[in-house]
Amino acid sequence: MSNKLIRFDWAMKKMLRHKANFEILEGLLSELLLFDVTIVAILESEGNPQVEYDKYNRVDILVKSQSDELMLIEVQNDSEVDYFQRMLYGVSKLVTEYIKEGEQYGTIKKIYSIHIVYFSLGQGKDYVYEYKGDFIGLHKKDVLQATPFQKKAYAIAKIADIFPKYYILKINNFNDIAKDTLDEWIYFLKNSEVKDSFRAKGLDKAKEKMRYENLTPEDKKMYQRYQENKRIEIAVEYTAKIEAEQRKSVEIAKNLIALGLDNATIAKGTGLTLEQIEELKTETKE
Numbered sequence: 001m002s003n004k005l006i007r008f009d010w011a012m013k014k015m016l017r018h019k020a021n022f023e024i025l026e027g028l029l030s031e032l033l034l035f036d037v038t039i040v041a042i043l044e045s046e047g048n049p050q051v052e053y054d055k056y057n058r059v060d061i062l063v064k065s066q067s068d069e070l071m072l073i074e075v076q077n078d079s080e081v082d083y084f085q086r087m088l089y090g091v092s093k094l095v096t097e098y099i100k101e102g103e104q105y106g107t108i109k110k111i112y113s114i115h116i117v118y119f120s121l122g123q124g125k126d127y128v129y130e131y132k133g134d135f136i137g138l139h140k141k142d143v144l145q146a147t148p149f150q151k152k153a154y155a156i157a158k159i160a161d162i163f164p165k166y167y168i169l170k171i172n173n174f175n176d177i178a179k180d181t182l183d184e185w186i187y188f189l190k191n192s193e194v195k196d197s198f199r200a201k202g203l204d205k206a207k208e209k210m211r212y213e214n215l216t217p218e219d220k221k222m223y224q225r226y227q228e229n230k231r232i233e234i235a236v237e238y239t240a241k242i243e244a245e246q247r248k249s250v251e252i253a254k255n256l257i258a259l260g261l262d263n264a265t266i267a268k269g270t271g272l273t274l275e276q277i278e279e280l281k282t283e284t285k286e
Helices: 008-014 019-033 083-097 148-154 181-191 203-209 217-258 263-270 274-285
Strands: 039-043 058-065 070-076 111-117 128-131 165-170
Touching: 008 058, 008 070, 008 217, 019 039, 019 058, 019 070, 019 111, 019 181, 019 203, 070 083, 083 111, 181 203, 217 263, 217 274, 263 274
Parallel strands: 070 111, 111 165
Antiparallel strands: 039 058, 058 070, 128 165
16 A cells, blocks of 8 residues: 655645544644644634645644644745744734633633744754743843632643743754654654654554545645645746856856956856856956
8 A cells, every 4th residue: 555645734724624534633733732632623714725726835724622722733835034923923813813702811721823834944953842931020030920819710830821832843854763753743744654663643544544545536636736836836946046046156256257366266166167257258348
C-alpha cells in the first residue's frame, strides 16, 4: 500500500472538519499541549474560502474543545513581515466574535493560537516556540499573582493562564530526526509521511485517512492542481531570487569597473563571466 499522504494544510480544508476525522487534529493538539484534547465542534472562521482557485497558502481551522476552550490552528506558507501582528489581531477578533453581548468577560475560556509556518519567522534555531506572559513589576520586579478567588473561579494557577497561549511551529527548521512524539508530528507536517515506527496520537488515523489514493476522483484533481500551484510558486520565487542576485552582481560589477579593476578580479568578486563583464564595459562606454 502506498505511503503517499496528502499535505496537512490541504487536509484542513477538505477532511479534518468532519467529525469522523477529529481524532487526527486531536492528536496534534494533545502532543503539542501535553494534555488530552477532545474536539466537540469545528467553528467557522473567515480565513476559510472554499473557492476552487484557492491555493491554500493560508488556511486556518477553529476548534472548540471539551472544556469550551478555543484553539485556532493556522498554516501559513508565504512569508509575511507583519505575521506576529496578525497573530495578535486574529486572537483579538476571536475574543470579540465568540463572547455574546451582555455576557460577563469571565465567560471567555482559554484561547490557544497555534501557527504552523513554512517560512522564516523571526530569528531562532528551534522549531517549536511557546509564548508565556507574566505581568512584572517595573520597580520591585515581582510577578503579579492571581487572588485565591480568581484561581478557584477560573481554574488557573497564575494570571498568565487567563491570556491566550501562542505556539509557533517553524516546520522548515526541523532536521527530520524525530526524538519524541511531537517530533513525529513535525516530521509528518514537513514531509507528508508517517513512518511505521511513529506512535504519536492521531498519526495512525492520518496515515489511514489521508492517503492520496483514498481521495475521490474530484478531490484528486483538486489536490493535483494545488500541488501544481505550489510547484509554480516555488519556481517563480526561485527565479525572482536568482534575478535579484544577478542584478546585485551586475551593480557590483559596474562599481568595480568604474574603479578600474581587471576582469578576472571582477569575475571572482561577482560570479559573472568574463564575457558578461566585457558586455558591461561596452554598455558603460556607450
